[in-house]
Amino acid sequence: YEWRSTDFIHKHLIVANVLALLCKGVPQTMAAFGRKYFLSDLGCKLLSFLHRVGRGVSIGSVCTLIAYQAITISPGNSRWAELKVKAPKYIFPAIFLCWILQMLVNVMFPIYLTSTSSDKNITDKKEFGYCSSVRHDKMEDSLFGVLLSFPDVLCLGLMLWS
Known part of the structure; x- marks a missing residue:
């Protein structure tokens, strides 16, 4: 069995999903099923962080796959023809960058989460079933939303361009 260049992308896509x-x-x-108080604060934060990282890496892996396939199927006389030879060398750094970028962007996401089983009395909070988050002012939430969605928008733009 000979490994294809896209096998590495597929493996990371499977892991992320x-x-x-x-x-x-x-x-x-x-x-x-009614089991709302089964996670500690650490479990709630860790699962939310891992979910966000997995979701982001999934989008990044699909973006890498689409860009690689667009380069691969491009005609020999296109401007991407010179990238056909170099593209397999850039797959590992692109996937590695996806993992690192998602971990860095989402590292502050769990800071605001607490388990619903914790006995902190917070009157103004958002409930997520098994976790909850303290509400912030609209400006802070907007900036946080832009920061979290920037890598996804960047990947979607690259997919459309490819």
Whole structure:
């Protein structure tokens, strides 16, 4: 069996999707069946962080795959023809960059989360079933939303361009 260049992308896409599914699907399923107080603060923060990283890496891996395939199927006389030879060398750094970027962007996401089982009395909070978050002012939430969605928008733009 000979490894193709896209096999590395597919492996990371599988890992990222499984991570996102398990870290979001299992806790939500348990919360839907009435088990809302099964996670500690650390568990809530870790699962939310892993879900966000998995989701972001999934988008980044699909973006890398689409860009690689666009380069691969481009005609020999196009401006991307010179990238056909170099593209396989850039797959590993692109996937590695996706993981690092998502971990750095989402590192502050768990700071605001607490478990619903914690006995902190917070009157103004958002409930997520098994986790909750303190509400902030609209400006802070908007800036936080822009920061979290910037890598996804960048990847979607690259996919459209490819």
